[in-house]
Amino acid sequence: MRSLFFIFFVCFLFLCPLWAQKALPLRLDEADLKPLRSLEHTLLQRNLEKELMANARWKYLMNQKKMAVGIVDLRNPQQAKFASINGAHMMYAASLPKIAILLSSMDAIEKGELQETDEIKRDMRLMISKSNNQASTRMIDRLGYDKIASVMTDPQYKFYDKSRGGGLWVGKRYGGGGDTNREPLKNLSHAATVNQVCRYYYMLVNGKLVNNQRSKQMLDIMGEPELHHKFVNTLDQIAPTAKLFRKSGSWKNFHSDSVLVWGKNPSRRYILVALVDDPNGDEIIRSLVRPIEKVLKNTVNTVALN
Structure with a gap:
């Protein structure tokens, strides 16, 4: 009986943090919240490379630096794990960097530089949920390129860091016309790296974008996506009850999610x-979800066996 109680007690201690973290953003102790780079996990990295490189087409694209993938395992928030392939390689990312406009807008609202009107709240939702270009351009015009760049390069975030391959950048209106402010490394107008986007979501889920309240507001805007393609197409099938917070992008040959x-x-x-x-x-991204979930499952099973 004592041994059964001990087993129950140990399981309770292990699972209690998981049960307690149902609501987002998470509220981890500062000691448990580490920089994402420090959470690189050798086994997760090895499993990711093995699984994706087994596909000949994907292997070719990754070797040519035309495909980049990153994952953050949040099953135990206190022990998050991170892995990526071509993670620091910056690419044109179409509408995905609209998340940079969203953060810059929240930063401006919090600092009193932008008034949080119903019209602005509608535009932020349209910009993310439907990737509406007109709403995105209105938000860019309200903020200005300098504001967006200052938030992306802010030492608090460093979502664009020249010393680490660049990152998130918006330097052109979505729709033509007007001045541009292209990023300095590759002259891209709408850019991203997998590592920086992973960091963005990692900080968001932990309530560290602007503050906890604004992070919650951003999660609400990014939740319940209205475009059901790419990742969401597959997740609708295999995880219909899961909550999804998402931003994607496509232009010509460039696809992101x-x-x-x-x-x-x-x-x-x-x-x-x-x-x-x-x-x-688009099809490649849609086909990534199942292999990624296999990678996560294999990593936790291997850890358990060891």
């Missing part, structure tokens, strides 16, 4: 980001 998956069961909680330069990029 990013999602925070928050299942009712802690076994399905992760961040997934992909950038692909290929005519079949």
